[in-house]
Amino acid sequence: MSGLKEEGDYTNYYISDVHLFHKNVTAEGSNFDNRPFKTLEEMHETIKTNWNNTVTNADHVYILGDLAWKENEDVISFVSKLKGNKHLIVGNHDRVKDQRYNQLFVEVCNYKEVKDNINSKEYNVVLSHYPLAFWNHQHHYRRDGEEYKVWNIQLYGHVHNSNEETIFQDFIKSLNDKHNIKCIAKNVGCMMKYMDYTPRTLAEIIGKEDIKCQ
Numbered sequence: 001m002s003g004l005k006e007e008g009d010y011t012n013y014y015i016s017d018v019h020l021f022h023k024n025v026t027a028e029g030s031n032f033d034n035r036p037f038k039t040l041e042e043m044h045e046t047i048k049t050n051w052n053n054t055v056t057n058a059d060h061v062y063i064l065g066d067l068a069w070k071e072n073e074d075v076i077s078f079v080s081k082l083k084g085n086k087h088l089i090v091g092n093h094d095r096v097k098d099q100r101y102n103q104l105f106v107e108v109c110n111y112k113e114v115k116d117n118i119n120s121k122e123y124n125v126v127l128s129h130y131p132l133a134f135w136n137h138q139h140h141y142r143r144d145g146e147e148y149k150v151w152n153i154q155l156y157g158h159v160h161n162s163n164e165e166t167i168f169q170d171f172i173k174s175l176n177d178k179h180n181i182k183c184i185a186k187n188v189g190c191m192m193k194y195m196d197y198t199p200r201t202l203a204e205i206i207g208k209e210d211i212k213c214q
Helices: 040-054 073-080 163-177 202-206
Strands: 012-015 060-063 085-089 107-109 111-118 121-128 152-156 185-187
Touching: 012 202, 085 111, 107 111, 111 202, 152 202, 163 185
Parallel strands: 012 060, 060 085, 085 107, 121 152, 152 185
Antiparallel strands: 111 121
């Protein structure tokens, strides 16, 4: 990160499906989403280094589910060393029953809508572990072509870099191109190429998408 942040300044970051302490996302197990790690230790070191070299303790990190495979002393210790104010959007592998683990997060919830900004322009964002076919304030433009005052970008996880991700993105493309429903949905799974096992900003995630701000 370049420069020092003034008091009160912070950046929002997003990431999902880290799967800490889950050997089947490395070569120690089945490596079902083809991660480039021979061991869990190697993956953990990469994630911790990338995370803490990117995020400051003033920043907010929205974790869109499946942070860890288990909830134990090792997970609690590891997550406590990750910088930032951590918000957990619960995934199918998250339990968060241990209060020591729960207190590492600013909040734990199933779904959330937040505001973010790119170059001082405000955007609304829907956060869910699961990809949603239709979501609140999905449409960017009205039928007459005017921009809605409120429209939401969707960020999600769960499907990793699987066939389901391809199917879902084909569906989103169909909404945009065939049905003229202009909307944006992005997978923030850590294994996606544009995520590269690092929490990313909204600008980094949506890239050069042709979007406008209200």
